[in-house]
Amino acid sequence: MLNEKTVSHSVECGDCPIRHRAVCARCETDELERLEEIKYYRSFEAGQTVIWSGDRMDFVGSVVSGIATLTQTMEDGRTQMVGLLLPSDFVGRPGREGSAYDVVATTDLVMCCFRKKPFETMMERTPHIAHRLLEMTLDELDAAREWMLVLGRKTAREKIASLLTIIARRDASLNLQTPKGVMVFDLPLTREAMADYLGLTLETVSRQISALKRDGVIALQGKRHVTVPDFARLLEEAGDDSDGGMLA
């Protein structure tokens, strides 16, 4: 079975700025070469739609840079974001014809893609890719279930705080360490996108962010740049006891 240790010695995949977790963990040379053969890049501008719900999806891939969202829409226009794709996240599912969700770039976005058919073929020949994909899908499932708790049971203030902790954590794993408990990052989402993720209206999002600012839980420089003076305090506001091992 793969575990943390075996995954971490992954080989970087070609010229990607990040090793994409799906395919390069425990790469061996010949596999890496086979992947290189079917790999290609796609770039999107902020606001551009990567794929519409229901459309045929003939590729899988991972986010190299930028942020994309997965959203579901009801006939009457109500929308719910069901996934936030940050760098290194995987998109698309082997064995499925079409996309079940709208995938939209919320910032400029670069993806590293593989045509689905050859990728599936490779997956059959290379068991550890299937294992890695299973592991990633289980992680996504956990994240989705954690979010169900947020959507079903948390207050608006807790929802905002929960979203901020997620973004802060993901950012922290990419950036420099900051002084103990202090975190600084940019919001990659508009207030409306945050509302779609949280099952709220954009007005409520705005009000709650103002309230967190007023109460000193966060500070804002401009509208998007956030400083969290005390991450533990934010976690408390999120109603979240586990700190996910982020703090020393």
Next chain:
Amino acid sequence: MLNEKTVSHSVECGDCPIRHRAVCARCETDELERLEEIKYYRSFEAGQTVIWSGDRMDFVGSVVSGIATLTQTMEDGRTQMVGLLLPSDFVGRPGREGSAYDVVATTDLVMCCFRKKPFETMMERTPHIAHRLLEMTLDELDAAREWMLVLGRKTAREKIASLLTIIARRDASLNLQTPKGVMVFDLPLTREAMADYLGLTLETVSRQISALKRDGVIALQGKRHVTVPDFARLLEEAGDDSDGGMLA
């Protein structure tokens, strides 16, 4: 790649009343025998806890009969159900130490289990088991995301209707055909469990069920036995356009 057709010719696994989808699809004789060696059954009474969140979980398995739930709890006692385990559903995750959720039997429950280590070993030797597991996990992920839309954006009435369609569908796949559009089933959950699943209170669940009854969308015999005279109407109430291919 596995598809619907190859999965459906599965061999029944020993004396299980159902073929468990995880391991028996495309069974070949020697694999089936290896599985038989590590297989065992566990029974639980209604209300009994299968495993507590955080506990070490040294098995995986599938539900043979009865119903179990996956729940998350916050420190202050708020709970959110994040999964409903019906017969043939798989529990547990290869490569993980402990359970992330409370697993509770809501009815009398029989599970078909495999000790985790030998199951993992087998999975490494038998690629199609890993593929099948990946497929099932992707299905669960889709279900979780569908539920995020329900939790985030639907009204109480729509939430109840959505839950009823899910139970009705699962029931229909196990039971006899009923006249066109008519469906009959028993609610396997208390009002409180339904509330936990839907992110509501039990009072609201009760009120909305009464309202659906008053409006002729459903009929009740006793408190748990439900008749749906027109399934399409129920789908409409759920705010769900897709009928999932259930109706001819």
Next chain:
DNA sequence: TCGCGCACTTGATCTGGGTCAAAGAATTCT
């Protein structure tokens, strides 16, 4: 430089669903 548009904030009011409280049904125990 002006003004237009977009993202955001803030206020006033309304309402769906939560909360608190009190009774019914059903089931099990004695």
Next chain:
DNA sequence: AGAATTCTTTGACCCAGATCAAGTGCGCGA
């Protein structure tokens, strides 16, 4: 059978967050 317990319904009231409606402020193109 009667009592106790558990599940469910229903009512009265309240509040968090939605809705409706003005603004504010910043960036950008003409």
